[in-house]
Amino acid sequence: MRLFLTSALLACSACGATTDQGSGGAEAPRPPVGLSTTLPIYWPESAEFGAVLQEGGEPGWVRQEIETRFDLAPLDFLSAEALAPLDRLLLAQPRALSAAENVALDDWVRAGGQLLLFADPMLTSHSQFSIGDPRRPQDVALLSPILARWGLELTFDTGQPQGERLEDAFGVAVPVDLAGAFVPLVSEAAGECAIAQSGVAARCRIGEGQVTLLADAALLDGEEDPDLPRRRAVLGKLVEQSFAL
Numbered sequence: 001m002r003l004f005l006t007s008a009l010l011a012c013s014a015c016g017a018t019t020d021q022g023s024g025g026a027e028a029p030r031p032p033v034g035l036s037t038t039l040p041i042y043w044p045e046s047a048e049f050g051a052v053l054q055e056g057g058e059p060g061w062v063r064q065e066i067e068t069r070f071d072l073a074p075l076d077f078l079s080a081e082a083l084a085p086l087d088r089l090l091l092a093q094p095r096a097l098s099a100a101e102n103v104a105l106d107d108w109v110r111a112g113g114q115l116l117l118f119a120d121p122m123l124t125s126h127s128q129f130s131i132g133d134p135r136r137p138q139d140v141a142l143l144s145p146i147l148a149r150w151g152l153e154l155t156f157d158t159g160q161p162q163g164e165r166l167e168d169a170f171g172v173a174v175p176v177d178l179a180g181a182f183v184p185l186v187s188e189a190a191g192e193c194a195i196a197q198s199g200v201a202a203r204c205r206i207g208e209g210q211v212t213l214l215a216d217a218a219l220l221d222g223e224e225d226p227d228l229p230r231r232r233a234v235l236g237k238l239v240e241q242s243f244a245l
Contacts, residue, residue: 033070033243034083037092038137039220042074045128045135062220065232066090066239077101083108088243092118093217096142106149106189110207116242119143120217121156121180141180147213150204151190154215156180164218169201172237175222176200180215212242 035042041062059067066072072090075082078101083089089108097105109115119141129136147154156178166173181199184190191206202213219238222231 030067030069030071031088032073032086033066034086034089035072035074035092036078036094037090038095039092039125039217040137041092041220042072060223061228061232062235065235068236069239070243078105078108080104080107083113086113088114088116090116092220093120093123093138093141094143095138097146099145102146102149105146106206109209109211112208114209114243115211116238117143117211117213118217118220119147119154119180119213119215121154121215122178124162124177124218125221147182148185148187149189150206150211151185151187151193152182152195152202152204152213153185154180155183155199167196167198167200167216169196169198169214169238170194170203170241172234172241174200174214174216174234174238175219175231176216177218178216179218182213182215210242212238214238 039062041060044060058064063072070088073086078097083104086108089105105115121141123137123139125137131139141154143154160178162178164175164177167176167179168174179200182193182195182202183199184193184195191204191211193202193204195202200215202211202215204211204213219231219234222228225231
């Protein structure tokens with residue numbers, strides 16, 4: 001179902017583009033960012049396909065914030081062909097990647113791609129769909145193969161208290177809830193990785209590319225948060241740091 005929705009919406013990936021009505025000409029197109037996620041970022045969570053496509057609905061705040069700078073291009077499958085036109089990619093609690101996708105993603109990063117990855121080992125966001133429903137966001141990040149290749153392991157402390165708190169991610173205070181932590185692994189193909197003191201963030205130089213990783217996705221919640229401008233500002237900083245223009 002989720003793949004079908006993505007395919008149906010691919011034609012709208014540039015819907016956020018605007019025109020300069022005052023001058024009568026179109027603005028320069030915003031650079032694209034590929035998006036692969038199980039979270040309701042590009043479209044709202046809905047049990048009905050028609051409700052997803054109905055006109056007049058306002059995009060969620062995460063999509064709005066990213067599309068102030070970039071155009072999101074949703075991807076069904078991470079192949080070399082799908083990634084080739086892109087310089088930037090956002091993976092936000094994606095589904096488990098196939099072996100072919102791991103290879104394509106690694107090759108793309110090493111060739112100069114810029115990746116922002118949210119990998120949450122214990123997703124706390126609410127979903128209207130029950131466990132086992134394919135429309136439900138991925139509850140546990142299953143990205144060990146690609147993380148290990150880059151020299152990282154995602155760990156989780158089961159004794160930590162639940163509740164949102166702030167953790168430092170290279171100078172950005174990021175709200176997290178039941179967050180994971182990255183630890184270094186020895187790997188022949190490992191990149192040069194710096195891990196934040198909290199462990200919740202890592203930044204790696206992989207070949208010619210760069211990967212910024214967050215071991216939590218609670219930042220992307222908060223549609224009803226009264227302090228939503230703060231969340232938007234935090235996401236904006238992460239996007240600016242991860243995707244150099």
